[in-house]
Amino acid sequence: METLVGQPVGATHGSAPAARLDAATVRFGTYTAIDKLDLELEAGAFYTILGPSGCGKSTLLRLVSDLIPAAGGDVSIFGKTTEEARLAREFAFVFQDAALLPWRSALKNVELPLEIGRKRGVAIPTGPRNPRELLELVGLKGRENALPHELSGGMRQRVAIARALLCQPKLLLMDEPFGALDEMTRDRLNLQLLDIWRETGTTILFVTHSISEAVFLGQKVIMLRANPGRLREIVDIDLPEPRQMKLRDTPEFNRYCSYLRELLETC
Amino acid sequence: MAVIENLGIADPHALARSAARKERLVSTIVPIATAVALIGLWQLGVRAFGVPTYIAPAPSDVAVTFVEKFPLLMQNFWPTFFESVAGFVVGNLAAILIAVAFVHSRNVERAFFPIAVFVNTIPILAIAPILVLIFGPGMTAKVVIAALICFFPTLVNMVGGLQSVSPQTLELARILSASKAEVFWKMRLPSSLPFLFSALKISATTSVIGAIVGEWVGADLGLGALIIDATFNFNSPLLYATVLMSSGLSVLMFALVTLAERRIVRW
Numbered sequence: 001m002e003t004l005v006g007q008p009v010g011a012t013h014g015s016a017p018a019a020r021l022d023a024a025t026v027r028f029g030t031y032t033a034i035d036k037l038d039l040e041l042e043a044g045a046f047y048t049i050l051g052p053s054g055c056g057k058s059t060l061l062r063l064v065s066d067l068i069p070a071a072g073g074d075v076s077i078f079g080k081t082t083e084e085a086r087l088a089r090e091f092a093f094v095f096q097d098a099a100l101l102p103w104r105s106a107l108k109n110v111e112l113p114l115e116i117g118r119k120r121g122v123a124i125p126t127g128p129r130n131p132r133e134l135l136e137l138v139g140l141k142g143r144e145n146a147l148p149h150e151l152s153g154g155m156r157q158r159v160a161i162a163r164a165l166l167c168q169p170k171l172l173l174m175d176e177p178f179g180a181l182d183e184m185t186r187d188r189l190n191l192q193l194l195d196i197w198r199e200t201g202t203t204i205l206f207v208t209h210s211i212s213e214a215v216f217l218g219q220k221v222i223m224l225r226a227n228p229g230r231l232r233e234i235v236d237i238d239l240p241e242p243r244q245m246k247l248r249d250t251p252e253f254n255r256y257c258s259y260l261r262e263l264l265e266t267c
Numbered sequence: 268m269a270v271i272e273n274l275g276i277a278d279p280h281a282l283a284r285s286a287a288r289k290e291r292l293v294s295t296i297v298p299i300a301t302a303v304a305l306i307g308l309w310q311l312g313v314r315a316f317g318v319p320t321y322i323a324p325a326p327s328d329v330a331v332t333f334v335e336k337f338p339l340l341m342q343n344f345w346p347t348f349f350e351s352v353a354g355f356v357v358g359n360l361a362a363i364l365i366a367v368a369f370v371h372s373r374n375v376e377r378a379f380f381p382i383a384v385f386v387n388t389i390p391i392l393a394i395a396p397i398l399v400l401i402f403g404p405g406m407t408a409k410v411v412i413a414a415l416i417c418f419f420p421t422l423v424n425m426v427g428g429l430q431s432v433s434p435q436t437l438e439l440a441r442i443l444s445a446s447k448a449e450v451f452w453k454m455r456l457p458s459s460l461p462f463l464f465s466a467l468k469i470s471a472t473t474s475v476i477g478a479i480v481g482e483w484v485g486a487d488l489g490l491g492a493l494i495i496d497a498t499f500n501f502n503s504p505l506l507y508a509t510v511l512m513s514s515g516l517s518v519l520m521f522a523l524v525t526l527a528e529r530r531i532v533r534w
Contacts, residue, residue, distance in 0.1 A: 086444055093442045099435040102534040103457045115453065116443040147534050168294055 016079040018043040018171050018203035018262075019064055023073035026059050035057045035228035041205065043078070043170070046197055048218030050260060052267050053154035056229025057207045061173045064205065065093050079169060089125050091260050092164035093170040096179050098120070098156040099150040100163075106155075107131055109146040110163045112216035115172065127168030127200075134162040139192065161193070165200065172197075173263045174206045178213070182215065187245065190217055194243055211264070215256045216243060223260065321501040332504035333511065339493075340512050346489040348516060350406055350478035354413020354518070355470055362418045363463070366425035370455070376426075387419040389478065399447045407482030409489070416477035417470035421463070428462025429455045464528040471520040479513060490516070 018041040022197060026034040034056040041047055048056050056252050062068045066082035079086035082258060085091060099110045110131040114124055129137060135144055138158040148156055159175055164172060178186040190213065197204055207212050214221050215237055223232040237256055296331070304327050312318075313325040320328055365383075369376035395412050402408035432454050440450045482491025490513045497506035 062438075065442055068440055086442060089443075091442075093439065093516040095438070097433065097435050099433065099439050101436070101457065103460075103532075104374065110452070113443050116440070116445045116449055119449075122444070200518060233298055 016043065017041055018045075018078060020076045021064075021073065022075075023210035024063060024070050024075050024223065026056065026063055026074035027071040033230040034063065035132060035230055037128065037229065037231055039210065039231060041171075041203060043203050044202045045196075046219045047206065047222055048220075049222045049228075050209070050211065050214045050264065051232070052226045052264065053209070055224040055226040055267065056231075057224060058175050059229065060105060060224070061093070061175050061205065061207060064171075065173050085171075087122075087233070090169060091169040091173055092167065092169035093235060094157075094164050094172065094174040094177045096176045098148070098153075098160040100112030100156055100159055102148050105145045105147055106135060106140060106151065106159045109148070109159055110134055110166060110239065112163060113166050125167050127165065129165070131162070134165055134209050135159070137165070138162045139194065141165060141254075142222055152185075153179050157181065157189065158185055158192070161196070165196070165202075168200070169202060171203045171205065176206065176207050176209065179209065186213070191201070193217065198242065209262050211257050212253075215239075215253060215260065216248060221260060222267065223255075223263055233263060235263075269396060273397040321503050324504040324507055329507040329511070334509040336451060336505060336508060339439075342510060343488060343490050343493045343509070344512055344516065346406065346476070346480050346486075347482065347491065347513070350489070351413055351474045351480065351520065352361065353406075353410045353419055354415075354477055355465065355474040357410060357471060358414030360418030360422045362421035362466075363425050366422055366429060369422075369426050370429040383419060383422055387416070389482055391416055395480050399481070399484045404485045408484075409478045409486070412481040412527065413477035414476040416473045417475065420469045420473075421466040424462045424466035425459055428459025431460045447479040461532050464524065464532055468521060468526045468528070471524040472517040475517045475520060 008054075012168075019039070021037050021039040024034060025032065037060070049060065051057050059110040063070060064082065066078065066086040076084050077090055079162065080090070099184060101112065104112070114126070114131075116122075117124060132144065135141060137163055140155060140158055140162070143151065143155065145220065146155075148159070160177070161238070178189050181235065181241070194217065194225070194240055204217075206214075206217060208217075218237050219233040221237060223235060224230065225232040239252060239256070270363060310326050313323055365379070369380065392414065394415065395408075396434075398411050398415075399408045402411060432450075436454055436458075437450070440454060445453070456499040478489070479491035480493070483495055486492040490509055493509045494513075497503070497509060
């Protein structure tokens with residue numbers, strides 16, 4: 001982990017923001033899940049999203065990733081519409097459940113994005129790493145041929161991360177990816193994710209319901225409030241980089257946590 | 268003392284292996300011994316109470332008939348075998364294709380599912396004479412009856428299987444901009460295979476029943492015809508031998524499907 005050198009944040013993608021929401025609104029029937037949300041995500045940064053349940057955290061990710069349409073307002077990804085960005089594979093999504101295809105080996109699961117669209121002649125962007133090297137990057141060298149049911153929950157999630165990285169996304173959307181894992185696995189994957197983020201220079205938008213995870217990972221914590229989902233506050237987390245495990249025992253870290261805990265109660 | 272113990276006890280792995288081997292041996296011997304004991308009891312009972320052969324033949328009578336009449340049994344085995352296999356293939360293929368149409372279009376399902384349920388509620392013994400009237404005394408009617416009996420369980424299971432893809436997998440497909448055809452071939456169809464094989468195992472045995480019921484209604488060749496013939500002539504040993512042959516055919520079909528399942532569904 002110490003061998004990886006951090007890249008200057010935001011330097012890789014020019015000036016367009018990674019994502020920009022102008023008065024974005026999402027409705028399910030008469031229920032307003034997200035109400036006139038304004039948000040601008042700086043390219044290359046690590047954002048975590050916190051908020052009470054029902055504040056539209058997952059909905060926000062699904063809005064940005066073109067899974068659900070905006071009922072009003074405007075959403076753009078690197079200056080493109082969400083649909084254009086989806087077709088160009090500018091973003092990737094990591095779900096809470098790894099969403100691996102159970103009949104495919106770890107390697108075949110990582111290769112899936114290459115197969116989708118190939119017969120239709122879609123240009124598929126690829127990164128500097130092939131699927132085998134991506135599995136090595138997430139620490140699964142030697143398990144290429146294992147089927148998902150032969151892997152632990154943490155390993156499955158790492159396969160999902162490798163698959164998400166295959167098309168070298170400029171924006172990585174993660175919906176509580178480590179929520180179902182035990183704490184030790186979660187800590188290890190947090191460190192691994194930070195390594196990957198520094199090395200790839202991608203922008204990450206990470207939903208969590210753990211305050212300490214949000215503070216540990218995020219450069220900025222986006223706090224949403226519920227009913228309807230609105231922006232409460234964006235909190236800059238000014239902690240030394242690269243983040244290390246022992247950071248969690250420092251008073252600064254705990255100050256951020258208690259501030260966010262109090263903020264969460266007012267949401 | 269310690270030295271003696273070390274000499275006496277083999278290494279724990281070998282011990283565990285021999286325990287597992289013993290366990291496997293016991294699990295095959297117990298059912299076989301039970302069956303042999305029951306057959307022995309039957310033989311003793313028939314002889315002890317002097318039951319006439321035409322009411323209940325002794326197992327030894329059945330065995331003698333089985334060997335003596337083996338050419339006759341085989342001559343009647345093949346037509347039933349072909350009818351069962353043809354019915355199995357036709358019925359399941361139709362069910363699979365219609366399930367695909369159902370999943371593809373809600374309206375097709377709305378239109379035809381009630382009809383499928385209605386056809387399934389008609390007792391096969393009632394519909395068999397109708398089909399023999401329509402298709403005549405040849406093989407066709409038996410194939411249709413066998414196909415009909417296979418159809419419904421496979422239709423219901425296949426529809427369930429094609430719809431068993433997790434919502435997150437479908438979201439993944441959308442993020443990768445997968446076409447409907449790609450979702451079908453790469454996600455829905457493989458997901459349905461465990462469901463399909465559950466249904467195929469059911470129809471492997473019911474297709475034989477369908478063919479035999481068809482032969483009862485009107486045929487001069489086949490295991491069903493031989494059963495009727497032996498019953499009318501009070502030839503109980505031949506009747507029992509034919510029943511044995513029929514269940515052997517079912518077991519063979521079931522074993523073939525199970526073998527295929529083990530090779531195909533590895534997850």
